[in-house]
Each structure stands twice: as structure tokens, then as C-alpha cells.
Amino acid sequence: MSPQPVDTLKGFGVTFKQIFKKPLTQQYPEFKRPVYPRFRGRHRLWRHENGLEKCVGCSLCAAACPADCIRVVAAENTPENRVSPGERYARIYEINLSRCIFCGYCELACPFDAITLGNEYELAEYDRDDQIYTKDMLLAEPIKRVPVADAELYDTPIPYYRAHS
Amino acid sequence: MSEPWWVSVIKALVIINLVLLTFAYTTLLERKLLARMQLRFGPNRAGPYGLLQPIADLVKLVRKESFFPTAAIDAPYILAPVVSAFTALAAFAVIPFGNGWNIWRYHVNGVVANVPISLILIFALGSIGIYGFIVGGWASESKYSLLGSMRTCAQLVSYEVSLALSVLGVVITAGSLSLVQIVHNQAHSLWYVVPQAVGFLVFLISGVAETSRAPFDLPEAEQELVAGYHTEYSGMRWGLFQMAEYVNMITLSGLAITLFLGGWHFPFAHGVDFLGPLWFFVKLLALLFAFIWLRATLPRLRYDQLMSFGWKILLPVATVNALVTALVVVWAN
Numbered sequence: 001m002s003p004q005p006v007d008t009l010k011g012f013g014v015t016f017k018q019i020f021k022k023p024l025t026q027q028y029p030e031f032k033r034p035v036y037p038r039f040r041g042r043h044r045l046w047r048h049e050n051g052l053e054k055c056v057g058c059s060l061c062a063a064a065c066p067a068d069c070i071r072v073v074a075a076e077n078t079p080e081n082r083v084s085p086g087e088r089y090a091r092i093y094e095i096n097l098s099r100c101i102f103c104g105y106c107e108l109a110c111p112f113d114a115i116t117l118g119n120e121y122e123l124a125e126y127d128r129d130d131q132i133y134t135k136d137m138l139l140a141e142p143i144k145r146v147p148v149a150d151a152e153l154y155d156t157p158i159p160y161y162r163a164h165s
Numbered sequence: 166m167s168e169p170w171w172v173s174v175i176k177a178l179v180i181i182n183l184v185l186l187t188f189a190y191t192t193l194l195e196r197k198l199l200a201r202m203q204l205r206f207g208p209n210r211a212g213p214y215g216l217l218q219p220i221a222d223l224v225k226l227v228r229k230e231s232f233f234p235t236a237a238i239d240a241p242y243i244l245a246p247v248v249s250a251f252t253a254l255a256a257f258a259v260i261p262f263g264n265g266w267n268i269w270r271y272h273v274n275g276v277v278a279n280v281p282i283s284l285i286l287i288f289a290l291g292s293i294g295i296y297g298f299i300v301g302g303w304a305s306e307s308k309y310s311l312l313g314s315m316r317t318c319a320q321l322v323s324y325e326v327s328l329a330l331s332v333l334g335v336v337i338t339a340g341s342l343s344l345v346q347i348v349h350n351q352a353h354s355l356w357y358v359v360p361q362a363v364g365f366l367v368f369l370i371s372g373v374a375e376t377s378r379a380p381f382d383l384p385e386a387e388q389e390l391v392a393g394y395h396t397e398y399s400g401m402r403w404g405l406f407q408m409a410e411y412v413n414m415i416t417l418s419g420l421a422i423t424l425f426l427g428g429w430h431f432p433f434a435h436g437v438d439f440l441g442p443l444w445f446f447v448k449l450l451a452l453l454f455a456f457i458w459l460r461a462t463l464p465r466l467r468y469d470q471l472m473s474f475g476w477k478i479l480l481p482v483a484t485v486n487a488l489v490t491a492l493v494v495v496w497a498n
Contacts, residue, residue: 008462008463011462011463012458012462014462015202015458015461015462016202016458018201018202018203018204019198019201019202021204022204023200023201023204023205023206024204024205025204025205025206027206
């Protein structure tokens with residue numbers, strides 16, 4: 001500890017030197033920091049390899065959802081209209097992302113790994129109605145806007161329902 | 166050496182616009198420099214290097230709703246920011262920025278208004294400007310605004326004393342209250358920073374307090390209070406208060422340059438005196454940088470520290486400085 005006035009002057013030196021250092025700020029829209037591989041972003045619905053939807057419309061995700069943002073209306077599969085391998089399928093599957101808290105309980109509850117949380121986080125819209133994602137939007141291949149960090153960098157195992165869906 | 170009245174009008178227009186431009190870009194400079202000192206980028210989205218940021222801010226402020234508390238007392242509430250901004254701008258009229266030029270048939274003075282008691286005028290205008298802060302807080306009819314204006318009032322009044330006393334040394338040495346005369350006296354002698362080093366220091370410190378900037382920004386200690394006296398102001402009325410503060414800072418820097426740093430003179434060379442405004446501006450930038458640097462470095466004082474520092478240290482030092490200067494001047498004569 002040096003006397004008070006000297007310390008104060010040292011402070012001026014520190015702030016002056018900082019001017020010439022490189023700022024630490026990440027310039028967000030141009031630079032996107034890769035998200036953690038298990039980052040919970042927007043949901044996705046998945047299909048089987050043969051094109052059938054994994055979701056069987058059981059509504060367990062809606063039941064598990066603490067924010068009550070999932071709406072599932074199921075319908076029977078018929079031989080002419082077979083959407084999922086099970087007995088029923090989700091005729092309407094909607095997630096209200098303005099209510100979703102991204103807790104991931106839906107993917108835990110799902111017995112068929114039909115729904116998982118993806119990595120997308122740029123979900124701002126100008127209209128509240130646009131925050132409601134329908135089944136088609138959730139099934140569609142998301143536009144790759146978010147870089148994801150290499151899972152190898154982290155020692156946390158990727159759970160089965162993420163790794164194989 | 167008289168000039169036609171319309172030259173003065175043109176000059177006043179030019180100076181006001183230049184001061185406002187300097188104000189606008191001081192805000193940008195401040196944000197940029199503060200950011201760099203804190204390892205951030207600062208505004209860099211509006212235009213190249215964020216150069217259009219002040220304009221964007223202006224547009225935003227003008228278009229914003231000027232909220233008006235129902236309880237507020239109309240006339241003083243509306244007039245307060247106007248008074249503050251007006252006095253801040255008017256003070257710049259007497260600060261000399263050049264030697265004067267002969268353009269065609271006319272002589273153009275290097276100052277908008279050459280008043281023989283310009284120093285007193287500046288202090289008078291500054292004191293009227295304080296009314297804007299006090300009345301604005303009072304007329305808002307909000308307890309927080311009132312408390313804020315009490316704080317502002319107490320701080321500005323205490324530090325104004327040391328500010329005026331610190332200037333006394335220069336006035337005694339120069340033997341004049343005219344800023345033009347004071348600058349002329351410094352042309353062929355040492356700038357008054359050297360003989361009046363103590364006065365300069367006191368002037369700067371009380372000047373920082375007078376413009377209520379960090380570390381003396383208690384009137385609007387944004388981390389502790391809402392905003393002080395302008396809590397109930399928004400839109401361009403708030404903008405006028407903000408403008409008053411920044412223009413006060415610029416005027417004070419200009420005054421410091423005029424009184425202590427040789428005004429528009431370039432050190433040791435008089436062949437370049439026609440470039441007076443340029444040297445003035447360079448010095449102004451240096452002082453503004455110092456203001457910002459100070460803000461980035463020092464933490465805010467506590468209120469009792471502020472008061473005891475002002476009354477127990479700054480005021481005696483300023484008084485002794487003025488007394489010693491007076492004695493030395495009398496002795497030398």
C-alpha cells in the first residue's frame with residue numbers, strides 16, 4: 001500500500017492504459033459465441049427415418065409443461081392417413097414460445113423422444129401471434145443460425161434422448 | 166476596432182452552433198472513451214464508428230413524449246430547463262477564442278461580446294443557471310426531485326465560492342476582469358498555470374463539482390438515486406438539462422483555458438496566432454478528455470466528504486492562494 005494520493009494517480013494510469021487495450025466486448029450480431037451443446041433453445045419435433053412422425057399425440061409433454069405452453073390435439077391414424085407409427089398422432093401440436101421457460105421437461109416426459117430442445121435462441125418477433133410455433137414449423141429443419149460448440153470440449157455426457165434424436 | 170452589429174450576430178450564430186456541435190460530440194466522445202477505458206466498444210452502430218449516435222439521440226429525444234406531472238407548476242417547470250440551457254450557452258459569448266481578423270473591410274473580434282467585466286458576467290450567468298436546477302426540481306412537485314435539487318443547490322453553492330476565489334489570483338495578477346485582457350497578458354509572459362498552479366488546481370476541482378460531474382456527480386448519482394432534480398423530466402426538456410450540464414462543462418473548460426492556459430495562444434510562437442480557434446479547440450479537447458478521464462477513474466464521494474472537502478480544504482486553500490497572490494503582487498509593485 002502506497003499513500004492515498006499515489007494510489008489515486010496510479011488509478012489514472014490504469015484507466016489511461018486501458019484505452020489502448022483490445023475491448024472484451026463480443027460484437028453480437030456479427031459474432032455469435034457458440035452455445036453449449038446441451039443449451040436449451042427452441043424445440044424441435046422429429047420424424048422417424050421412414051418419414052413418419054415420432055409424436056403419437058399422448059400429451060405427456062403438455063402435462064409436464066410447468067408453463068402450460070404446449071397444446072396437443074390428437075387424432076386417430078387410419079390406413080389412408082398414417083402420420084405416426086402409433087395408434088394416434090398429433091393433429092395439432094403448438095408451442096407458445098412466449099410462455100415457454102425452456103426447462104426441458106417436455107423432452108424428459110416424451111416417451112418417444114419426439115420432442116427435444118434445439119439450440120436456437122434468436123426467437124424475437126414483432127407480433128405475439130408469431131411466437132406460437134405450429135407443428136410444421138417445429139418439424140421443419142431449422143435454419144442454422146446458431147453456432148454450437150463441439151461437444152468434445154465438454155465432459156458432460158449428452159443424454160440419450162438428445163444424442164439419438 | 167469596432168465591428169458592425171451584423172458581424173456579431175453572425176458570430177454568435179456560428180459560436181452557438183459550434184458549441185452545440187461540440188456538446189453533441191462530447192457526449193459521443195465521453196461514451197466512447199469511457200467504454201474504451203472499461204474495455205468496451207461504446208456506441209458503434211449508428212454510422213461509421215458510431216459517429217451518427219448524437220444525431221440519433223437527438224431524434225429520439227425530440228420525438229419522445231415530454232411527460233408532464235399533473236402536480237407540476239406549469240411555468241417554472243417548463244422554463245427551468247430553458248433557463249439552464251440558455252445561461253450555459255450565453256456564458257460562452259464572452260470567452261475569447263481568437264485574436265481577431267481583418268476580413269475585407271471589417272474587423273472581426275475573436276470574441277462574441279467583449280465585455281470589460283466578462284469574468285463576473287460568466288459567474289453571474291452560472292449562478293442564474295443554478296436557478297434552473299433548483300426551480301426545475303421544486304416545480305416538479307415530487308419529493309425526489311425536490312431532494313435532488315436540494316443536493317444540487319447545496320453542492321453548487323458551496324463550490325461556487327471556491328471557484329470564484331480560485332479565479333481571484335488570476336484577476337489580481339492580470340489586473341483585469343476582462344477575459345480578452347487576461348488572454349493578452351498571457352501572450353508574452355508565462356501562462357497563469359505556472360504562477361497560479363494552486364489556483365488552477367482549485368479551479369479544476371471546484372469546476373468539476375460545479376458542473377456536477379464524477380467524482381462530484383452527487384446531484385444525479387445514477388447508481389444511488391433515480392436522477393436528482395430532473396427525475397420528472399423526459400424528452401427534450403430533460404435533454405435541455407443534459408445539454409446545460411455538458412455546455413457548462415465546455416464553458417468551464419473554455420474558462421480554464423482562458424484564465425490559466427493562455428487562451429487561444431500557441432505556446433512560445435506568435436506567428437500562428439491567426440489559428441487561435443484551432444489552438445483553443447485543441448486545449449478544449451484536452452480538458453474535456455481530462456474531465457472524462459476523471460470520471461472513468463475516481464469513485465463518487467460521499468455527501469459529507471463532498472461538503473467537508475469543499476468547505477474545509479478547497480475554500481481555505483483558495484483563500485490563502487488569493488491572499489498570497491495579492492501580497493506578492495503588492496510587494497512586486
